[in-house]
Amino acid sequence: MPQSFDINKFNYRSTGFGSPLVWSHGLLACMQSEDALGIYAWHRFPKKLTLLRYDACGHGLSASSNNKTDYLWTNLATNIEQLISAVLGDQTVILGGQSMGCASSLFTALNHPDKVKGLILMNPPTAWKLRASQHDYYIKVAKAAKILGGKGLAKINANHIDRMLPPWLIEAHKHSVLGMLDGLKSMKRSSLESIFLAAAENDLPSHEQLSQLHIPCLILAWDNDVNHPLSSAKTLASLLPSSELHQAKNMADVDEWPQLIIDFCLKLA
Known part of the structure; x- marks a missing residue:
């Protein structure tokens, strides 16, 4: 089980006054790094809707943990449920997230399908057989993280940013793309080790579980992102009964994503 919930340990931000979207960032990211990268355009999100964002456990300005289980996607989902209860009360919400945030949102929806009226899954992570094949890789990174810490990992990733993002996105955001590593730089060795040990165990829900999730x-x-293969997105689209998939092939397609998110939320408000 995750640590007992204390809202004061979480850095969160709630804006707007209407139907809520609860957004969860990806692994090693945070609100600051999302804003630095610049593709989310949260400043455009309408004030007639509520936007609740937060830094997950061990990320950004939220408190960290040295306990591997606190970083399992199922337990991150529990944190989402607790945060919603503390900030939004008993409201029905739309859940969304990128990569790790996509996974924790899915588990939250499976736990409380009656409380979730929509899902936004951005860049779903590796899953199922492909995820299992990466087990040893995550164990290796956990050992490296214990030695190098956040600054060391950020330096290495900065030198290999072309392995993390499509080339057209790097070119379009060449002045801000390294901002995605801002959250990593301040992360602690011990919590980073636990995060990657958890990553070795994490996986998306089973195909059978997902097929029962009748939520828009x-x-x-x-494509061209080994950590977020298009195959994961396509499989989710085939399994989730009420889903629609938008595949970006260039920066112009990604530039449409903020409006797609807004339109989706307004439709379900």
């Missing part, structure tokens, strides 16, 4: 779902994905 917007899936946003791009």
Whole structure:
């Protein structure tokens, strides 16, 4: 089980006054790094809707943990449920997230399908057989993280940013793309080790579980990203009964994502 919930340990931000979207960032990211990268355009999100964003456990300005289980996607989902209860009360919400945030949102929806009226899954992570094949890789990174810490990992990733994002996105955001590593730089060695040990165990829900999730779902994905393969997005689109997939092939397609998110939320408000 995750640590007992204390809202004061979480850095969160709630804006707007209407139907809520609860957004969860990806692994090693945070609100600051999302804003630095610049593709989300949260400043355009309408004030007649509520937007609740937060830094997950061990990320950004939220408190960290040295306990691997606190970083399992199922337990991150529990944190989402607790945060919603503390900030939004008993409201029905739309859940959304990128990569890790996509996974924790899915588990939250499976736990409380009656409380979730929509899902936005951006860049779904590796899953199922492909995820299992990466087990040893995550164990290796966990050992490296214990030695190098956040700054060391950020330096290495900065030198290999072309392995993390499509080339057209790097070119379009060449002045801000390294901002996606801002959250990583301040992360602690011990919590980073636990995060990657958890990553070795994490996986998306089973195909059978997903096929039972009758919730409107917007899936946003791009190709040429080994950590977020298009195959994950396509499989989710085939399994989730009420889903639509938008595949970005260039920066112009990604530039449409903020409006797609807004339109989806307004439709379900």
